[in-house]
Amino acid sequence: MKKVATTQDEGGLASATARRTVAPMPSVRPTRRAVTVASTIYRDLRSEIVSLKRKPGEPIAEKQIAEAYGVSRTPVREAVLKLADEGLIEIFPQSGTFVSRIPLDALPEAFAIRKALEEATVRYAAERATRSQIAMLRANLELQREMQETANYQGFHQADETFHALVAEIAGYPGFWTLIQQTKVQIDRYRLLTLPVRGRIAEVIAEHTAIVEALAANDAVAAIMALDAHLDDLQISVDDVRASYPRYFTAPGDPA
Template sequence: MDMPTTPTPDASNDRPAAQRSAVKPARGPARGASTMGAIHRSLRAEIVEMRRNPGEPIVEKHIAEAFGVSRTPVREAVLRLADEGLIEIFPQVGTFVARIPVNALPEAIVIRTSLEGTAVRYAAQRATGSQIAGLRANLLLQQETVEDGDLNAFHEADERFHALIAEIAGYPGLWSMAQQVKVQVDRYRRLTLPEPGRLTNVLAEHAAIVDAIADADPALAADRMAVHLDGLLTSIPQAQGANLFFFTGP
C-alpha cells in the first residue's frame, strides 16, 4: 500500500476535534458498545458526506476529548471504519481518511443499477395512487432543496426517493443492499453535486422515473433508472481530474 501524501495543512485540522462542528459528541452518559457505535456513526457520516476529506488525519485523542471518553471506544470505531475501507492506518505514521478507490466505483454502480432496476420494475407494476403521490411529494421536496442550494438536504431527499421505490416494489431489502455497496460511490457523488446544473438534471431524471412508474411501464422505468445511474459512471473521470488527491488508482 502506498504511503499517504501529507495533506495540505488546513486551519481546521489544527484545531482540536472538540472545536470542529463536524464532530457531534454523543448526548448523555453513553458508554461501552453504545459509545463506540455513536462514534462510529458520527465519523462514518462525516467521511461519507465529505465533511472529512480523503487524506485528512484522524486524531483519536481529539475525538475522545470531544466525546468525553477514553481512547478505547474511539480506537474500536476507527478499526471498524478501516474494515469498511473508509480509514487507512499506517503504523508509525498515522491514521487517515481513506482516499476513494476509483477502480471500485464502476462495479459498485453496476451492482446498484441491477438492484434498483429490479426494484423500479416491481414498483411500476405495484404502485398505488397514494404511493405515486408520495413520490411526487418527494420530488417537490427535492425541488425545494435545489432552489435553496442545500446539498445535504438534497442528498437526504434523494436517498429517500430511492428508498421509497424499493418500498413500493415490496422489497425494501433491495435498497438496503444497494446502500451497502455504494458507500464509496456516495463519497464520489458528493463531489459532483456542486457542478452547475447537476441537481436540476438529477431532479429531471427522478421525475422521468416517476412518470414511468405512474404509467405502469416496468421496462421504461428500468430504462430510465439505468440512464439515471449511468450518469455516475460517465462522471468519474471529471470528478477524479478535479480532485486528484481524493482518489486512488489510475
Template sequence: MTSGIDETGGKTAEGTAEAHAASPKPRTRTAPMRRTAPKTALPGAALRGSTVSAAIHRELRAEIVSMRRKPGEPIVEKRIAQDHGVSRTPVREALLRLADEGLVDIFPQSGSFVSRIPVAELPEAILIRKALEEAAVRYAAAQATRSQVARLRANLEYQREMSEGADAGGFHEADEAFHALIADTAGCPGFWTLTRQVKVQVDRYRLLTLPVPGRIRSVIAEHTAIVDAIEAHDPARAAETMAAHLDSLRASIGDIRENNPFFFSDRPEGAGG
C-alpha cells in the same frame, strides 16, 4: 488454649490457614464480592464501551460518507476521545471498523486518515446498484398505488425546494429518500438495504458531482421520468429510465476525478492512501 487459638484464627500463619479451612463463614462473606463484581461491573463496563464505540463509529462514518471529513484528512484519536470524554480504546475500535469498510486508512507509524475514494471500484459498485434498482423499479411500476405515486411526487417537490435553496446536503438526503421510496413501493425494502451497503464509496463520489452546474437540475429531471414511468405502470420504461439515471453517474467519474485529484486513489480499497 492451643485449640482455642487455632479455632479463632490463631496468631500464626498455620493457625490462620487451618481456621479458614475449617470454617465456611469467611467464604460466605467474601466470595459473593468476587463473583458479583464480574457479573455486574465488568459486563456493564464492556457494554458501555461497546455502545460508545458504536456511537463513535456511526458519527465518524456519517462525517466521512457526507464528505464533512475529506479524503486524506487526518483523524486525531486523542481529540475524538476528549470530545466524547472517553479513553482512546473505543475510538480505536471504531476506526478499525471503518478501516474494514474501506473508509479509513490506518498507518501504525503515522496515524489514521480518511481513505481516498478508490476510483477503480466505482464502476462495479454503480453496476451492482443499477442491477438492484432496475429490479426494484420494475416491481414498483407493476404495482404502485396512487398514494405511493403521490409520495414519490411529494419527494420530487422536496428535491426542487432543496435545489432552489442551493442546499446540496438537503438535496442528497431527499435523493436518498427517493430511492428508498421506490424500494418500499416495490414491496422490497431489502433492495435498498443491499444497495446502501455497496454504494458507500459511490456516495462520497456522488456528493462531489452535486456542485457541478446543472447537475441537480438534471437529476431531478431523471427522477421525474422514473416516477412518470412508475405512474404509467410501465416496468420496461421504468427500468430504462433508472438505468439511464445511474449510467449518467458512471459517465461523470473521469471529470469529477480530474477536478478533485487529491480525493481519489488508484489503489484498491484497503491498500492505503
C-alpha cells in the same frame, strides 16, 4: 490462575454452571444495541468522512478523538474498526490509521452494483405499486421542486435519497436501499469532490418524474429505461479528475 469473584464457588462443577443454557425466547426485548458512546462516535466520524470534512489520506488519531469526546480509546476503536470494514478508513498496523483514499478503480464496479440493485427495485415497484404509493412518490417530487425553488441543496439531496428509498419500499424490499447506500459511499465521496453542486437539479427532477410515470403505468421496461437514463447521467469520468486531487485517490492496480 483464574481468580473469579472471590466468593465461594460451588464445588460441583457441572451441576452449578447452567445459568442460561437456552436463549431468550421472543419477548419484547427492550433495545438491541442502544445508543452507546461508540455508536455516536461512529456516526459522527462517518458523517465527517462522507462529507469530506476529513480529507482522504488524512490521519486519524484515536487518542485525540477519545480526548475530544472525553472517553477512553475503546469506543473510538470500535467505531474505527467498523468504518474500516466499510472501507472508509484504512488501518496500517503499527503505522497509522487514515481516511481512505477514494479507490478510483473500484468505482465502476460500485456503480454497476448500484445499477443492478436499483433496476431490480424499479422492476418490482412497477409490478406492485399501488395508487397511494404512487401518490407518495408524487408528493416527494413536489418536495424536490420546493427544495429547488428555495435553492436548498442540502434539502434536495435529502429528498433525492428519500425518493430512491421510497421506490425500494414500494418494491417490497426496503433492504435493497440499505445495501445500495452502503455500496454508494465511495461514489458519493467522489461526486462530492468533483462536481460542487452543479445545477443539474432540474434534470434530476425530470428524470425522477419519468420514473414515477412509468411506475404509475406499471410499465417495468419503461421504468428501467428511465432509471438507466438517470443513473447514466451520474456516470463517472474517471480520467482527468485524478490530476486535480492526486493524493485523494488510489491508483488503479495499486493497493486493493
